[in-house]
Amino acid sequence: MKFGFIGAGNMVSAIVKGMTANGYDGKNIFITSKTVTSAAKLAEACGANSCQTAGEVIAASDVVVLGVKPHILAEILPGLQADFAAKKPLVVSIAAGKTLAYLAENLPKDMPIVRVMPNINAKIGASTTGICHNDAVTAEQLEAVKAVFATIGSVAEIPENHFGIFxxxxxxxxxxxxxxxxxxxxxxxxxxxxxxxxxxxxxxxxxxxxxxxxxxxxxxxxxxxxxxxxxxxxxxxxxxxxxxxxxxxxxxxxxxxxxxxxxxxxxxx
Ligand SMILES: NC(=O)C1=CN([C@@H]2O[C@H](COP(=O)(O)OP(=O)(O)OC[C@H]3O[C@@H](n4cnc5c(N)ncnc54)[C@H](OP(=O)(O)O)[C@@H]3O)[C@@H](O)[C@H]2O)C=CC1
Ligand SMILES: O=C(O)[C@@H]1CCC=N1
Missing domain, CATH: 1.10.3730.10 (ProC C-terminal domain-like)
Structure with a gap:
């Protein structure tokens, strides 16, 4: 399975480092960021691939993690519709506040979407991570996402109506x-x-x-x-x-x- 990351800041760095320290091959990880410098630095540290554009990341990945600040989603998602529609990857969002409904509205129809809330203790493998998903996500996809986030700590399914509280x-x-x-x-x-x-x-x-x-x-x-x-x-x-x-x-x-x-x-x- 190939994993893509849009954004390479504090949280994505912790996740990618957790993954590669726990058996995920960096060769299967594709990262981009606004400046691309931070993506390149993270990719180099983890033996992963850095990409110039989010479109390249989507084309290369089965799972795409949206790792940008919440307000940036509105900026980038409209321009990525065609890339998502062509590849139809599993989309994972770690953005605070952005609901499954919001994500579904801003992505092509019927995309499988998982919403995840980790914390910065992920840097030492001690995140307490919450997760919820829409109906398009298969049991296998859900397990794949749980396995990724298990590399940075504990993972619990939380109903979306409690996701803000979580x-x-x-x-x-x-x-x-x-x-x-x-x-x-x-x-x-x-x-x-x-x-x-x-x-x-x-x-x-x-x-x-x-x-x-x-x-x-x-x-x-x-x-x-x-x-x-x-x-x-x-x-x-x-x-x-x-x-x-x-x-x-x-x-x-x-x-x-x-x-x-x-x-x-x-x-x-
Ligand atoms: N920090 C935390 O403790 C937690 C954060 N989150 C969520 O994680 C997400 C990221 O937060 P955090 O890691 O703290 O943020 P950072 O500011 O550390 O990282 C944001 C990243 O987004 C990249 N970025 C900005 N604009 C674009 C763009 N147009 N295209 C591609 N990449 C872009 C930046 O690129 P560049 O590096 O080039 O500037 C940067 O790498 C947020 O949605 C937040 O809600 C969730 C749980 C905990
Ligand atoms: O401050 C934030 O917006 C993010 C979400 C939870 C922790 N940090």
Whole structure:
């Protein structure tokens, strides 16, 4: 099977590197980008092929991944109709907000389309990837896409009506987690610990806490209660976080990302 990528930025680089590190032959991968320089650089790093145009990528590929920013789709898809109609590849979009219906409207009729939301932890094989598809996708095609994204982490099918929600907690919220760890490390720095050491400790603690939530089956607040000794230190921090609006800030951040995802979906931005 031959794989094409239109766009060669952060996300596509992580996917192609994941694929080629996990048994996919770069010779079967075709990449283009706006400047072509970034596609050439990525292709060289992975033993893949760089192409001058998206049309060349489509002609060479059974699966075409649309790896450009969402608003760029409207710019490029009209000019690629004939190439898609001639080859009829499986189309995979990783664009935030762009629905299966939008993609179907902007591609030739009856194309098989898969919508995927990975996250940047793909760079270390730790993405939490969501996937949904239209009725034209065969079971074999779906398995092929799942296998590709399994090279960069876990893959779960998500119904499209929850895809925006997934995109917040699976795609964007990694940035919130990075911010939380950095804030902890910065506070530790303020108290005198070297930042690098503090960041490692904060990251290990978040990793352990994530495993605890996943493996113990206990509700997070039950775990919070187990950390808070009566009259102890932790409860001071927990009540301070509540007083400073920690949960409200997280919920507001979630709502803001979801709203932007919806705006992109409605073509308002
Ligand atoms: N970053 C993330 O964490 C995630 C991103 N996504 C989605 O992935 C997509 C890409 O995001 P990201 O990788 O961050 O973006 P980047 O800005 O890193 O990459 C965008 C790529 O698109 C290329 N491009 C722009 N215009 C064209 C064009 N007309 N023809 C061909 N290629 C073009 C650019 O080319 P050049 O390099 O030459 O400028 C660049 O390689 C987005 O739709 C985003 O929603 C999804 C999940 C997570
Ligand atoms: O910020 C973005 O638009 C993309 C989608 C999810 C993560 N990054």
């Amino acid at each position: 995109s917040v907690i699976g795609g964007a919220s990694v940035a919130f987690a990075y911010m939380y760890m950095d804030a902890l490390a910065r506070a530790a720095l303020k108290a005198g610990m070297p930042k690098k050491q503090a960041l490692e400790i904060a990251a290990e603690t978040v990793k352990g806490s994530a495993e605890m939530v996943l493996k113990s089956g206990e509700a997070p607040w039950s775990l919070v209660d187990q950390v808070c000794s009566p009259g102890g230190t932790t409860i001071e921090g927990v009540t301070t976080l509540q007083a400073k609006g920690f949960e409200a800030a997280v919920v507001a951040a979630f709502d803001a990302v979801l709203e932007k995802d919806k705006k992109i979906g409605r073509g308002e931005v």
